[in-house]
Amino acid sequence: MSAKTDTSTPTDTAIEHETAETLLSLVRRLEHELLAALDADSPQQAVEPLLTSVECLDELDTALAELDSQVTGPLVQRLRLGLDRLACDLHRRGGWQHLDEAQRRTLLARHAKGLTQFDGIGPASAEVLFLHGISDPERLCQSEPDALDDIEGLNAAVLARLKRELEAMRKTRAE
Incomplete structure (x- = not known):
């Protein structure tokens, strides 16, 4: 008769508990900072709480990736999308005015x-779109192709390609 052997050790359990505590702490800190950003008076x-939220999300992403990136990746991506949208909204409402140029450039590049996940958009075009209120590929896909004509600073070739892709997506959805 064979007995099932327990290969776990107290150290394994302690590491798992420690990891869970770390993750819980990061999630609580992220929640706290995000709520502070959303509840801010201006x-x-x-x-500042947005910046701290992004740092917390980066730490959480690193910790979760060590566990299972296939499971946690989509969750982190959705959180990052929300933070990008918040950053874009804050920019549009003048929230970045008090920052120096280097801080604004860092925020812009990050958010x-x-x-750049959208085919044909590089960092420079991404920044132009972001400054005009398009924070992410989902929002870009919701844009009317002709509305892109109002965006100054897009290369003519990039503009034409984006308009073609948006029109093609609209036709595909209509079929």
Whole structure:
């Protein structure tokens, strides 16, 4: 008769508990900072908790990726999408005005980065779109193709390609 052997050790359990505690702490900190950003009295006051939220999400992403990136990746991506949208909204409402140029450039590069997931959009075009209120690929797909004509700073070739892709998506959805 064979007996099932328990291969776990107290150390394994302690590491799992420690990891869970770390993750819980990061989630609570992220929630606290995000709520502070959302409850801020002005867009300017929301920027600092937004920055801390992003740092917390980066830490959480790293910790979760060590566990199972296939399961946690989509969750982190959705959270990052929300933070990008919040950053875009704060920019549009003047929340970045009090920052120096280097801080604004850092925020812009970080939060416009998600737009580069859309085929044909590089960092420079992503920043132009972000500054005009398009924070992510989902929002870009919701845009009317002709509305892109109002965006100054897009390369003519990029503009034409984006309009073609948006029109093609609309036709596909209509069929």
